[in-house]
Amino acid sequence: MAEKLVLVTGASSGIGEATVKRMLAQGWIVYAAARRLDRLEKLASSGARTIVLDLTDDSSICAALAQIAAAGGLTAIVNNAGYGSYGAVEDVPLDEARRQFDVNLFGAAHLIQLALPLLRKAQHARIVNISSIGGRIHEPFGAWYHATKFALEGFSDCLRMELAPFGIDVVVVEPGAIRTEWGAIARDSLLAQSGSGLYAHWARRHAGMLDQALSARLSSEPDVIARAIELALISRRPQTRYAVGGGAKSILAIRRLVSDRMFDRLMWAGSQSERNSRFDHFQSPASGGGV
Ligand SMILES: NC(=O)c1ccc[n+]([C@@H]2O[C@H](COP(=O)([O-])OP(=O)(O)OC[C@H]3O[C@@H](n4cnc5c(N)ncnc54)[C@H](OP(=O)(O)O)[C@@H]3O)[C@@H](O)[C@H]2O)c1
DSSP: OOOOEEEEESTTSHHHHHHHHHHHHTTOEEEEEESOGGGGHHHHHTTOEEEEOOTTOHHHHHHHHHHHHHHOOOSEEEEOOOOOOOSOTTTSOHHHHHHHHIIIIIHHHHHHHHHHHHHHHSTTOEEEEEOOGGGTOOOTTOHHHHHHHHHHHHHHHHHHHHHGGGTOEEEEEEEOSBOSTHHHHHHHHHHHHHSSSTTHHHHHHHHHHHHHHTSTTTOBOHHHHHHHHHHHHHOSSOOSEEEESTTHHHHHHHHHHSOHHHHHHHHTTSOHHHHHHHHHHHHOGGGOOOO
C-alpha cells in the first residue's frame, strides 16, 4: 500500500492534536505543525514529525513545505489552525482583522498553493479545511471570525471544482461547539476589544454566552471532530461537508428554517426581555449610550 502522509496544522492543541493522534493510530505518517513546539513534544514521542509553523509568516510557511518536500511527499493537508478574533467591528483594529484573515484563510491558502505539486503526485489526495458552523451562521461581535469562515467555505467550494480533474478532493469540516482553547481565546479577545466602552454591556453578555455554549453540557470533545476529519481523509468518496459536534446539525437546521431577522433575535439570546434590556440600555442616562 502507498504511504499516506498528512500535514495537520494547529496540532499543538484541541482538534488538531486529536486529529494527529487518530491519524497516527491509522498508520499514517503525520506532520504536526504549530508555533508552540513544546506543545508538540508528546505527539513527537508518539511518532509524529513536528514542524514549527506560523501562518502569519510567509517564510515560515515556505520553510514548513520545503521540509515536507525534502522528506518525500504529501497525500493530504488538514488546514485546522485558527482562532476566533471577537469584538465589535467599530472596536477591532484592522491590523487585527488582517491577522485573523492571515491565520484562518490566507495561511491555509498559501500552504495549499505550495503543497499542490506534491499532492498532484499522490493518488486520491485530500485537502480538508476546518471551517465552522460559523461559516454558515452569524452572531454579534464575531464579524471578522465569521468573515474568515464564510470565505473559507466559498474558497473550498471553488477549489474543489478546480482540483477535481487532478483527483484531489476538497472537504470542509464544520465543527459546532468544541471544548478546546478556542473558547477562552475568543472570549478574551471579545472582552479585550469591547469589554469597555459603547458595546461593553452586550459584549460582556455575549462573552457569557460563548462560555455557556462551550460548557460541558452543550459542547463536544475534540475527538468528535477528529473522527469526522479521519472520515474525510479515508473515505473513498467523502462528503463535501461534515457538520459535527456541539449542536452543529440542529443550529444549521434552524438557520435554514428561519429568516435573517429571526436568527438575529435567536442569537441575541432570543428573548423579548433581551431586546428590552438592549433598548433600556440605550435609553438609560447612566449608560452613556445613545441612538
Ligand atoms: N473549538 C470550537 O468550538 C470550534 C468551533 C468551530 C470551529 N473551530 C475551528 O477549529 C479549528 C481548531 O481550533 P481548536 O478548537 O482546536 O482551537 P485551539 O485548541 O485553540 O487550537 C488552535 C490551534 O491553532 C494554532 N494556531 C493559532 N494561531 C496560529 C498561527 N498564527 N500559526 C500557526 N498555528 C496557529 C494553535 O497553535 P499554536 O498557538 O501553538 O501556534 C493551535 O494548535 C480552528 O480553525 C477553529 O476556528 C473550533
